[in-house]
Structures are given as structure tokens and as C-alpha cells.
Amino acid sequence: MRFPKLFERLATLAPLPPEEWVKAEAVAKEQSLAKRELFMRPGDAADRFAVVLQGVFRGVRVSPRGGESIKAFRAEGELIGAYAEMLQRLPSMTAIEALEPSHVLVFQTRDFQQLEQGHVCWERLARRVAEQHFVLKERREQEFLELSAEERLVKFWEEHPHLKGRVPQRDVAAYLGITEVALSRIMSRRRKRAE
Amino acid sequence: MRFPKLFERLATLAPLPPEEWVKAEAVAKEQSLAKRELFMRPGDAADRFAVVLQGVFRGVRVSPRGGESIKAFRAEGELIGAYAEMLQRLPSMTAIEALEPSHVLVFQTRDFQQLEQGHVCWERLARRVAEQHFVLKERREQEFLELSAEERLVKFWEEHPHLKGRVPQRDVAAYLGITEVALSRIMSRRRKRAE
DNA sequence: ACCTGGGCTTGACCTGGGTTAAGGCGGAGG
DNA sequence: CCTCCGCCTTAACCCAGGTCAAGCCCAGGT
Numbered sequence: 526m527r528f529p530k531l532f533e534r535l536a537t538l539a540p541l542p543p544e545e546w547v548k549a550e551a552v553a554k555e556q557s558l559a560k561r562e563l564f565m566r567p568g569d570a571a572d573r574f575a576v577v578l579q580g581v582f583r584g585v586r587v588s589p590r591g592g593e594s595i596k597a598f599r600a601e602g603e604l605i606g607a608y609a610e611m612l613q614r615l616p617s618m619t620a621i622e623a624l625e626p627s628h629v630l631v632f633q634t635r636d637f638q639q640l641e642q643g644h645v646c647w648e649r650l651a652r653r654v655a656e657q658h659f660v661l662k663e664r665r666e667q668e669f670l671e672l673s674a675e676e677r678l679v680k681f682w683e684e685h686p687h688l689k690g691r692v693p694q695r696d697v698a699a700y701l702g703i704t705e706v707a708l709s710r711i712m713s714r715r716r717k718r719a720e
Numbered sequence: 721m722r723f724p725k726l727f728e729r730l731a732t733l734a735p736l737p738p739e740e741w742v743k744a745e746a747v748a749k750e751q752s753l754a755k756r757e758l759f760m761r762p763g764d765a766a767d768r769f770a771v772v773l774q775g776v777f778r779g780v781r782v783s784p785r786g787g788e789s790i791k792a793f794r795a796e797g798e799l800i801g802a803y804a805e806m807l808q809r810l811p812s813m814t815a816i817e818a819l820e821p822s823h824v825l826v827f828q829t830r831d832f833q834q835l836e837q838g839h840v841c842w843e844r845l846a847r848r849v850a851e852q853h854f855v856l857k858e859r860r861e862q863e864f865l866e867l868s869a870e871e872r873l874v875k876f877w878e879e880h881p882h883l884k885g886r887v888p889q890r891d892v893a894a895y896l897g898i899t900e901v902a903l904s905r906i907m908s909r910r911r912k913r914a915e
Numbered sequence: 916a917c918c919t920g921g922g923c924t925t926g927a928c929c930t931g932g933g934t935t936a937a938g939g940c941g942g943a944g945g
Numbered sequence: 946c947c948t949c950c951g952c953c954t955t956a957a958c959c960c961a962g963g964t965c966a967a968g969c970c971c972a973g974g975t
């Protein structure tokens with residue numbers, strides 16, 4: 526077992542027999558990415574995903590009109606991939622970019638489907654992951670519905686303290702649904718109020 | 721089998737043997753709700769869900785500060801329930817209210833868990849449902865990130881034509897994340913532009 | 916026919932965030 | 946050491962949407 530810590534983490538979502546984990550590692554490949562390198566680009570087939578071993582990524586949705594918005598940041602222990610597109614068997618509409626020199630463990634979805642055939646535990650895990658993702662998206666939806674940009678900012682740093690200093694401000698703005706100019710204003714407003 | 725149409729619809733998500741469906745119907749209870757009646761209220765245990773047989777519902781999130789926002793509308797063939805809270809084993813934070821005289825088929829989650837023990841098909845179905853919900857929430861997130869209120873409105877009616885005339889305007893506004901005043905203005909603006 | 920109330924509209928005014936454009940500042944490379 | 950570039954800030958101006966308040970329309974009840 527090459528990654529016991531990762532195994533423990535995943536096993537908290539659904540019971541995973543160690544021998545199944547060994548099978549999973551057999552089909553996984555490690556990959557290193559330089560800062561700014563893309564794990565996935567728009568138009569790619571959404572046929573693989575990865576676990577972040579080291580580094581931070583941003584998932585960028587590039588709209589037809591050229592606007593960039595950020596769907597999520599992902600750090601150590603989290604999954605990267607065009608999940609929604611994978612489920613719908615569509616080509617990826619998002620770019621996934623390393624914000625630091627990073628290191629990931631890559632799975633092909635076809636290999637993962639093989640694992641699912643072999644043991645129900647993988648299917649259970651997939652369900653948990655889907656449910657987890659849903660809960661997070663719903664939380665985010667609710668924040669858009671009832672919080673101001675400033676309140677969303679505060680909550681963002683409460684919920685993602687580990688991203689401090691690792692993601693550029695403009696990306697935080699794009700995640701919150703505002704421009705970097707607005708974010709800068711909000712921050713100076715708070716600074717003034719605090720002093 | 722009391723609800724063959726419903727069965728067919730669900731079976732498109734994941735294969736369901738008819739005999740399993742019969743077991744499901746055995747534990748389900750029909751319930752009728754008057755207009756404005758609540759299927760679930762904030763604080764209730766999130767231990768049951770239902771399929772809408774007839775009618776329309778709104779899922780209302782009541783924020784601590786008293787603001788109301790609408791998470792979703794649900795009509796015939798769709799599921800109602802405090803799904804996120806159920807997954808997190810939290811009491812419901814949403815009210816689910818009938819907008820018309822309605823008729824639903826209710827399942828207790830404990831009964832459903834029994835079914836899951838009996839046959840994997842239910843677990844597969846649950847996974848599909850979670851994935852489906854995720855895809856929808858992600859779509860909504862993306863709309864908040866890159867569309868104006870007016871564009872969201874247009875998209876809303878494109879995607880939910882069957883709700884026309886069945887949901888009050890103020891609720892559509894709350895769903896879009898704006899006030900009914902703003903919605904009214906947007907509509908008159910469009911009327912003017914169209915003429 | 917008259918009231919009543921709920922839901923929609925309209926207007927006046929305010930505010931937050933978008934847009935554009937002009938700096939400031941610190942780090943990497945010449 | 947200077948320059949350039951990427952990133953952040955600030956300012957000026959505009960507009961969408963919020964808030965408050967007054968009205969309108971119509972369906973239901975008496």
C-alpha cells in the first residue's frame with residue numbers, strides 16, 4: 526500500500542477492505558504538474574480524475590462569452606476532475622489548473638468502473654462522494670441566495686483557512702462571483718471599519 | 721404494482737426488478753396535502769421523503785435572520801424531502817410546502833434502508849439520485865456565477881415551462897435570488913423592449 | 916354590489932458592485 | 946541596479962437591484 530494516509534481518509538467515507546485498495550493503487554498513476562500546468566482543459570474527455578497528493582488546484586469554468594468563473598479550489602486529499610461532465614458523459618467544460626507545483630494520483634474512470642464490478646465497496650464510496658459533493662454545492666447555493674459578497678468572503682476564509690496565501694486574490698473574487706476590483710474595495714472597507 | 725408509471729420513470733435511472741418495486745410500495749404511504757400545507761417544517765427530523773404524484777411544492781430555506789429563499793420547486797414525478805439534512809443527519813432547515821392541493825407517496829428513510837439491505841439496486845438508485853441532484857445544483861451555481869438576474873429568469877422559464885401559472889411570482893423571484901419588486905421591473909423592461 | 920386582502924406594479928431614492936483606467940509595489944531577469 | 950511584469954489598489958462614473966411606500970387589480974366572501 527503506497528498511500529496509507531489517503532486510504533484512511535477515504536475509508537472514513539465508506540468501508541474499504543485493504544485488498545481492494547491495493548487493486549486501486551495498481552491502476553493509479555502518479556503525475557506531477559508545474560505551476561500553471563493544466564490537469565484538464567475544456568474539450569478534453571472527462572474520463573479521468575485524481576486525488577491531490579500535494580498542491581492546490583482551481584477549477585475554472587470558461588463561459589462561451591469568455592467570462593471565467595471559479596467552481597472550486599482543491600487541495601491535499603481532495604478530488605479533481607470534471608465530475609458533472611463525467612456523470613453526463615460530456616466533454617469537459619472546465620479547466621483544472623495547478624496553482625503550485627503539484628502532485629496527483631490519477632485514475633481512469635474505466636479502470637474505476639472495473640473496480641466497481643469487482644466489489645460493492647467502490648460503488649458505495651462513489652455514492653458517498655456524490656452525496657458529499659451535493660451537500661457542498663447546496664451550501665454554496667444557499668450562500669449565493671442569502672449572503673452579500675462581503676459575508677461570502679468572510680465565510681470563505683473561515684471554511685478554507687488552509688488556502689491562505691496559496692490562491693491569488695483575483696481567483697477568490699471569481700469564486701465569490703465578483704470582480705477583483707470589488708473584492709479589493711470590500712477588503713479596504715473592512716480594514717477601515719476595523720481600525 | 722400500484723404506480724406503474726412511476727416505476728418506469730425511476731427504472732430509467734437504474735435497473736429495478738419489478739418485485740423490488742412491489743416491496744417498496746408495501747412500505748410507502750399515500751398522503752394528500754391541501755394548498756399551503758407543509759410536508760415538512762424546519763426543525764422536523766429529516767427522516768422521510770416522498771415522490772410527488774400530483775401537485776407542486778416549494779422548498780423554502782428560512783435563514784436565521786428571517787429571510788426566505790427558495791431552493792427548488794418540485795412537481796409530478798420528482799422527489800421532495802430535506803435531502804442535504806438527511807445525508808448529514810441534521811434536523812430539517814427547510815420547509816416544504818404544497819402550492820396546490822397535492823398528493824404524494826411517502827417513504828420513511830429507515831424503510832428505504834431496509835430495502836437497500838435487501839437488494840443492491842436501491843443503492844445504485846440512491847447513487848444516481850445523488851449524482852442527478854449534484855448536476856442540477858452545479859448548473860444552478862454556474863448560473864449564479866455568470867448570468868444576470870434577467871438571464872436567469874429567461875433560463876428558468878425555458879427549463880420549467882410546466883410551472884407556468886402554478887407558482888406565484890414572488891416565489892420565482894426568491895428562487896432567482898432577487899426581490900419580487902426587481903422581478904416585476906425586469907418583466908416590464910422586457911415587455912417594453914419587445915413591443 | 917361592496918368590502919377586503921393578497922399579489923403584482925410603480926416610483927423615488929440609495930447602495931453595492933461593474934467598468935475603465937490610472938497608478939503602486941514587489942519580485943524575477945537582464 | 947534598473948526594468949518589466951504580474952498582481953493589487955484606488956478613483957470616477959454608471960447601472961442593476963434593494964428598500965420603502967403608495968397604488969392597482971381582481972377574486973372571494975358577505
